[in-house]
Amino acid sequence: MHLRTPDALPIAPSEITSESHYENRRQFLKDAGLLGLGIAGMGLASRDARAQPPQQGTSIGGAELKPELTPWEDVTGYNNFYEFGTDKGDPADHAQKFRTKPWSVAVEGLVAKPGRYALEDFLKPHKLEDRIYRHRCVEAWSMVIPWLGFPMADFIKRVQPLGSAKYVEFTTLLDPKQMPGQRSPILDWPYVEALRLDEAMHPLTIFAVGVYGKMLPNQNGAPLRHVVPWKYGFKSCKSIVKIRFTETMPKTAWNVANPGEYGFYANVNPTVDHPRWSQAKERRIGEFRRRDTLMFNGYAQQVASLYGGMDLRKFY
Ligand SMILES: Nc1nc2c(c(=O)[nH]1)N[C@H]1C(S)=C(S)[C@@H](COP(=O)(O)O)O[C@H]1N2
C-alpha cells in the first residue's frame, strides 16, 4: 500500500506553483504507478489516484477566484491549531509526533446508521477530488489552498440523518498527553464546531484528508478535517473523532469561549466587523497589499440562498 506521508512528497514543495501543481501531481501518480488503479482494497493514495485531477482553474469557487495558490510553506507553517499552541508556528513545531494511526470516527445522534468507523472504512466509499478554495481566518488574513477531499453531503447521505436532525456537530480528539494546548484552559476542550444540516449538505462543504495532493500534515488537522469555504476558518474542525447529528443548535468551542466575538454562523462578511477589528479587508499570506474581503468569501452566488431572510448582523 502506497500511503503518501508528508515526507513522501510528490514534488519538492518549493517547486509547487499554481501552474505546475496538477501536471506534477499527474506525473507523480504516473511514476508511482497509481494512475487509473481500481478501488477494491486500496489505501488512500490509490483512491486518490482514481480521482481525475481537475483542469487548472475549473475549481467550483467564486467567479474571481484565481488559483494563485498560497505556498506550501505558509499553508503548513502558519496555522491555527490551539491544541498545539497559540502561536502560528506552534502547530508545525509541536504536532509532528501526533499519532493519527489508528484513527476512528464515531457517528452519533439522529442518524439511521450510527457507529464507529475506522478511518479507512469512513473514507472507502468516497472519491477524492481536488478543490482550490479561499481560506479566510477571522483574524483578517487569508490563503488560497488546494484541498484534497470529498463532499460532506456524500457522507451524510450514507449515514442517513433522521427527519428530526437539523445540525451536525464535529469534535476534535481530546488527548492532553499528545496535545499540550489542552493542558491549559484556553478553550473548553475538546474543540467542537457545528453546521446547520443544509450548510453541511451544500456541495462546497467538504471533508478534507489532504492538501496539495498529499495527505494532510498533522498541523492542518490530520487525518480528517472539514472545510467550509464561505465561513471563517474557525468553523473547520481539525482532527475529527466524532460527528453527531442533533435537533438543537450545538454549543461550539469559540461561541462558548466568547459569544460576542464568535457567532454560530461565522459567515465571512465584510460588513459585520469583529468587535475588536474590521472585517472589510484581508491580507493574503505572502502578499503585502490588503484586498477587499468578499461577501461569503466570494462564494455568495452559490451560498447566499442558504440565508434568505436572515439578518446577518444578528446571526453573525
Ligand atoms: N481542533 C481545532 N480545529 C481548528 C482550530 C483549532 O485551534 N483547533 N483552529 C481553527 C481556525 S481559527 C482556523 S483559521 C483553521 C486553520 O486551518 P489551517 O491551519 O489548516 O489553515 O482551523 C480551525 N480549526
Ligand SMILES: [Mo]
Ligand atoms: Mo481562524
